Amino acid sequence: MAITEKHLLRLILGFLVLQWLCIILPTLLETRVPTEIVGNQNLIVLVDKENIIKERKVDDKDTIIAIVDEYLQHHEKRNVRKAEVLNRLGITDCIGCKKFDFNTLLNTGRCLYMPSNKLQILILIMSKPTNVLQRKTIRNTYLTDLQKKPLNYVFVLGKTDDPRMEENIKKESDFYNDIVKFDFFDSYENLTIKSVMAFKWAVWNCEHARFVLKVDDDVWINTGALLRASESSPFISYIGGFRYNDAEPVRKTHHKHFVSEQEYQSEKFPPYCNGPSYIMTIQTAEDISIVADYLPFLHMEDVFIGLCIQTLNYTVTHNPKFHKFEGYRHACYYKSDDVFTYHQIPPLFFNIIQRIKCNERQNFTRISPVDRSQQYQLINKNLTDFSKRPKCDKCFNFQHSVLISNNVCDLGVFHLFVLVFSSATNLNRRLTIRNTYLKPFRRQNPHLRFLFIMGNSNEARVNTMVKEENKQFHDILKFNFTDTYLNLTLKTLNGFNWISRKCRNARYVLKIDDDVWLNAPGLLKSLQTNVPFQHIGGECHFKGQPIRNPASKYYLSPENYPYYNFPAFCAGPSYILRRNVINDIMQISRDVPFFQLEDVYIGMCLYYLGYKVTFLPTFNTYTKFQFHCWFKSDKIQTFHSVSSNFMTQIWRTDCSKYSHELWKQGFHGKNFDTFQKFRPFDSEFRKDINREKINSIESVRKYIQHELVPKIRNDYHQKTNST
Structure with missing residues (x-):
């Protein structure tokens, strides 16, 4: 009999527990405590049952009841505080106000x-x-x-x-x-x-x-x-x-x-x-x-x-x-007591700030955010001038095997060898160059010869296409390294090394990118009459400093380049140098440690050689847009960032019937900024030249201000209104 009563008591107790788990507990939890009544709307609960159980690992009913009681008290406290605030401010309701009650x-x-x-x-x-x-x-x-x-x-x-x-x-x-x-x-x-x-x-x-x-x-x-x-x-x-x-x-x-x-x-x-x-x-x-x-x-x-x-x-x-954003500073500045938060920091710079070890004795706070060119120098007084950068003993081996080569430098002395930097995938640009400014020199010309230099592509299909392209045009120089932006220095030195060994007949060497327009007749004329440089020339910079902005393409961290200035160098898209200077660069480069910015690296080599860098105003890395014939005038010899389509337009434009003085002076389009905005301008301009309405710079300016700009604006507003 005692055994039967014990079993019966266990049965009753089990039934009560089951009833608790199946009926009472879900009812408590499904109320989504706490719930606050705002008018006739329920404020959505921000703490729910799943996270209570998950985060506190609740596995017994007593703990669940305690948590529910805790949040009921919390809910009551929030209601009391709300009543106090609204009563103090005398707020009752706001018609049309937005209720922040999102799930x-x-x-x-x-x-x-x-x-x-x-x-x-x-x-x-x-x-x-x-x-x-x-x-x-x-x-x-x-x-x-x-x-x-x-x-x-x-x-x-x-x-x-x-x-x-x-x-x-x-x-x-x-x-x-x-x-x-x-x-x-x-x-x-x-x-x-x-x-x-x-x-x-x-x-x-x-x-x-x-x-x-x-x-x-x-x-x-x-x-x-x-x-x-x-x-x-x-x-x-x-x-x-x-x-x-x-x-x-x-x-x-x-x-x-x-x-x-x-x-x-x-x-x-x-x-x-x-x-x-x-x-x-x-x-x-x-x-x-x-x-x-x-x-x-x-x-x-x-x-x-x-x-x-x-x-x-x-x-x-x-x-x-x-x-708020005040320019980029030294990484240690963001760890100083003068900074709680700093806005507009890219993810890459987060990692740099986190990793850098700072000297507490240095003062990183006394800098001016206005003059960004001097920020790094002012912050890090321990940094030295570039002249303190040590050389090395044959530490840089840049020689890579030649995969494709063409003997274009045979048959006597000539004035200019053009080394066009291209990528294996830029077939359209190479075709455009062959059919525009290098078209007269595609055969063995006594004045100018050229090659397109490139590295390997990661795609076998692209490498095969380059081989087929060379079979047709015989103007490609290809080396066995991966062609990337960070390998531009390798590309330049391998190209110069090939020239020093295989192209000794050239007097001058021009290095240009495949998005650069070349006024070949104008450049050859200046080389034959009055050479404007002693060693190297181009759009050169004499007070360059490293960019410490991590978002920039040219970013240099203090670890990669711990100096506050660059030696004098010519901008990479286009510069010209004597061929004997290339031989000297190849000799000194073995003792100059690798640097990822190709144009700055050549500047380092020239600095150690003691050679002079000459600024040439006819070499343009960037300037405002000019008209087609300006690119063929003696005001320009190279021009950077020219698209293939625009290069073709320049080549096809017949400038012989236009006023020579007009194109010789050149003028900037002050009302526009880009090629796209100039296209209708250029079209209208050429029409009016044919009608002989424009014959001087002053008439051009008047035409722009009083006729062309109002017309373009009117057309724009008409299109906008119709849309």
């Missing part, structure tokens, strides 16, 4: 890991769904040692209309568990929604944080300096950052920051912090999330937060250590 699609319980007394700053990083590289870089740089600091972070995203992107974000969230995503489309116009929803999430999930730092994903954060400042008193009362006072709304409709009078009627904005980075107390974040539902919506997020602060009668603290 949470992805969540994280990162704040649940940290004890309530250990979280000093919560970092809300605003990121676009497509910025995967930025998020990965941030995790690997200033967030790497997060466990040792009282910091926490989340990436805040909106949704996209791309299912594949949504799936990738879900995988990223599952792997890193640091993404919060809301149910609105991520766009510039929705930045206000993103920020307010992020603040609401912070209040519900991380109420024990002292401060909330809002940053964009292109902002560098000096976490050490920021933590030290936040632990001192006083730091900020309400909100702090780079403050704008008396800013005026932009009323130009085409501007990115355009604000209509319907959106904002006043002539000036209230004081506000620059949007990319600012910090506030958790209490301020809660008050902003409350009052935001009762203010007219404004798409400019930082100004909208300023309006919330003004409504709350709070003050905005200016702190210049929250930097």
